Amino acid sequence: MESAGMKIVIDDRPVEVEEGTTILQAAKQAGLHIPHLCFHPAFVPEGSCRICLVEIEGLPKLELACATAVRDGMKISTQSPRVREARRGVLEFLMADHPLDCPICDKAGECKLQDYYQEYGLFEGAFKEAKEKRDKIIKIAEKLILDRERCILCTRCVRFLSEITKTQELGVFRRGIHSEISTYEDAPVQNNYSGNLVDLCPVGAITDTEFRFKTRTWFLAQSESICPLCSRGCNIYVDYHPGFTRIPGTAKIYRIRARENLEVNGRWICDFGRYGFPSLEKDRGDKILWKKEGRDTIMSWEKILSLLAEKLRPRHRTKNTSNIAVVANTWMTNEELFLFKKIFKDDLGLKKIFFADPRPGSGDGFLLQAERTPNARAAKEMGLELNPVNLDDLSKNTDVLIIFGPFLADLHDPSSLKNDLDKIRTKVLVSSHRSGLESYVDFILPASGILEKTGSLTNRDGLVQKFSAVCPPCGDSRPEWSVLIELAKELRINAGYYSRLTQPEVILKEMGKEIAFFR
Amino acid sequence: MIRSLGYFWELIKGSLITARHFVVNMWFHTLKLFGIKTKRRGAVTIQYPEQKKALASRHRSLQRLLKRQDLKPRCVSCMLCVTVCPSECIYVEAAEDPDPDIQKYPSTFIIDLSRCCFCGFCVEACPEDAIRMDTGKIDLAQSTRQDLIYDLDKLLK
Numbered sequence A: 001m002e003s004a005g006m007k008i009v010i011d012d013r014p015v016e017v018e019e020g021t022t023i024l025q026a027a028k029q030a031g032l033h034i035p036h037l038c039f040h041p042a043f044v045p046e047g048s049c050r051i052c053l054v055e056i057e058g059l060p061k062l063e064l065a066c067a068t069a070v071r072d073g074m075k076i077s078t079q080s081p082r083v084r085e086a087r088r089g090v091l092e093f094l095m096a097d098h099p100l101d102c103p104i105c106d107k108a109g110e111c112k113l114q115d116y117y118q119e120y121g122l123f124e125g126a127f128k129e130a131k132e133k134r135d136k137i138i139k140i141a142e143k144l145i146l147d148r149e150r151c152i153l154c155t156r157c158v159r160f161l162s163e164i165t166k167t168q169e170l171g172v173f174r175r176g177i178h179s180e181i182s183t184y185e186d187a188p189v190q191n192n193y194s195g196n197l198v199d200l201c202p203v204g205a206i207t208d209t210e211f212r213f214k215t216r217t218w219f220l221a222q223s224e225s226i227c228p229l230c231s232r233g234c235n236i237y238v239d240y241h242p243g244f245t246r247i248p249g250t251a252k253i254y255r256i257r258a259r260e261n262l263e264v265n266g267r268w269i270c271d272f273g274r275y276g277f278p279s280l281e282k283d284r285g286d287k288i289l290w291k292k293e294g295r296d297t298i299m300s301w302e303k304i305l306s307l308l309a310e311k312l313r314p315r316h317r318t319k320n321t322s323n324i325a326v327v328a329n330t331w332m333t334n335e336e337l338f339l340f341k342k343i344f345k346d347d348l349g350l351k352k353i354f355f356a357d358p359r360p361g362s363g364d365g366f367l368l369q370a371e372r373t374p375n376a377r378a379a380k381e382m383g384l385e386l387n388p389v390n391l392d393d394l395s396k397n398t399d400v401l402i403i404f405g406p407f408l409a410d411l412h413d414p415s416s417l418k419n420d421l422d423k424i425r426t427k428v429l430v431s432s433h434r435s436g437l438e439s440y441v442d443f444i445l446p447a448s449g450i451l452e453k454t455g456s457l458t459n460r461d462g463l464v465q466k467f468s469a470v471c472p473p474c475g476d477s478r479p480e481w482s483v484l485i486e487l488a489k490e491l492r493i494n495a496g497y498y499s500r501l502t503q504p505e506v507i508l509k510e511m512g513k514e515i516a517f518f519r
Numbered sequence B: 001m002i003r004s005l006g007y008f009w010e011l012i013k014g015s016l017i018t019a020r021h022f023v024v025n026m027w028f029h030t031l032k033l034f035g036i037k038t039k040r041r042g043a044v045t046i047q048y049p050e051q052k053k054a055l056a057s058r059h060r061s062l063q064r065l066l067k068r069q070d071l072k073p074r075c076v077s078c079m080l081c082v083t084v085c086p087s088e089c090i091y092v093e094a095a096e097d098p099d100p101d102i103q104k105y106p107s108t109f110i111i112d113l114s115r116c117c118f119c120g121f122c123v124e125a126c127p128e129d130a131i132r133m134d135t136g137k138i139d140l141a142q143s144t145r146q147d148l149i150y151d152l153d154k155l156l157k
């Protein structure tokens, strides 16, 4: 097949595109936006909403940009008076029965119907008939609510469930003006990707109970991040509200949405990740504590780090580090794992290095992986062995134990954990979440949650993805990378080396120099 | 030395201004007493707070939330007042109303009066005419900040 491009002109802009490209995609390549509601790049075009009409020179009727392939020499106009008039007409029909609930509609602010009305509509409604009443609160899935008045029957939801998840729980029922989206015989939408319907629906017809009525979209700051809940590393948006002065507890993350990355997750994320984020904000530890003779003393970072360094330094100096044990986890970022390896494996020469990670779940064969940790691949690439914790090995002849992360608590039953940890004199916990481990240790250092950190993660396919902090650290917490660097400085090992590593980006660059994989 | 002299000079200047106002106003009041009509009139002050002036019909005073016939708040928690408020002093939490025609009602509605600048934008923004600033209450000073936080109960009264 020859790859000779098709030369076309869109709004006086010449573009060359491949054969088979639709007008809408060609316009996108030319940097022009053609309004569309039912078209979605992941699905076969449906051509039901008719908002994408364009004028093609030499053709008597307007054509659908989403479903018409380009032909060589085509001259297309996307903004001619005829086109604009047609779009206005289409909008007027789409809104003929639309409730215009905008003030209480969760889509308002990012609703395509609102946007296009602003751009092409601005008509006075000419319909005299009363708007048709339809059901407004229909539970179509555990977390999804359908509003039939707001639905514009674009069938994106139907096509998602038949083309992507292939579960086909929704369909268009009845005919003509009575058409409506519905589940079959009340069997709910039940798959691990149902949350995507909320992102997909161009209007506010499908809302999820997690976000419904909680806030308005324009209050939210949108940040790009990586989902930490499995090793796939799906790209996400995190929508965060900075909170109201003087009303405590109002700063929070309101929702997670899929971010397009065709290499990793396409345009979707699973419900496990989407609705798993409240667990990241719950039970956070935010104070630096020293349990001195059973009494909790609140400490500063400087004090506690120098205290710890005092305990480790003599052992390092006498090269007698065999009684130090550390437990890491692969929720730590690339940078943190690298520093961890540098300090504990290379500089201190520890033998007892273990990993405590969340228990694997089951994958679903699409995005969700059984491995419920985001960065195991990085640890392997660095040459760290993911030894699971064996309590006997951990406590035998151990004097100092440093635990990173809360996961150890879920892996062993409390009585044996307490039994074995009691044999160790000094125990340090660096953890973002409260887990029950606090009661067995002497020093508690609060770590920032993964959404409060900047750094990078390596997904299961070896893709290194950078992300930056979504919100400020909780309480006194600090990210592990900064704790590790400060600790190294206090220990006075390799001082020149660690004092250069001031930011995650610098650490990543340094990693690239030392480990070819991260280049 | 010169600076402290300047201070006294400003004091004298200020007293002279006060004296000028007193004399001018007394002059016009005296003329009025004798029935002499002049274009300008002497200034009149009222003894607030013992004496109060009637408020203009378009004044803005303490906010109130209006009720429906069934005594539930009219507010549908659209948070447009929260959006428009330049002082960021309104906080609304919504809940699901069992009535599908209402859908959204405020489970929390807080106005932090210590920040409110009485611009009245919240009233303008409300699509439901659920909030008004026509209570006529303008003496709102309190001695603690907490007393200036008006919640749903206080605003519905």
Ligand code: SF4
Binding pocket: A098, A099, A100, A101, A102, A103, A105, A106, A107, A108, A109, A111, A112, A113, A114, A150, A203, A204, A205
């Ligand atoms: S779907 Fe869009 S236009 Fe319709 S009520 Fe919601 S925000 Fe308004």
Ligand code: SF4
Binding pocket: A150, A151, A152, A153, A154, A155, A156, A157, A158, A181, A200, A201, A202, A203, A205, A206
């Ligand atoms: S519910 Fe949303 S996505 Fe589905 S057909 Fe209606 S408007 Fe389209």
Ligand code: SF4
Binding pocket: B084, B085, B086, B087, B088, B089, B090, B111, B115, B116, B117, B118, B119, B120, B121, B122, B123
């Ligand atoms: S009057 Fe102005 S400052 Fe006060 S609550 Fe309303 S919008 Fe905010």
Ligand code: SF4
Binding pocket: B074, B075, B076, B077, B078, B079, B080, B081, B082, B092, B122, B125, B126, B127, B128, B129, B130, B131
């Ligand atoms: S604008 Fe009106 S209806 Fe909307 S939240 Fe404020 S008071 Fe309630």
Ligand code: FES
Binding pocket: A035, A036, A037, A038, A039, A046, A047, A048, A049, A050, A051, A052, A053, A064, A065, A066, A067
């Ligand atoms: S986007 Fe082309 S018809 Fe809907």
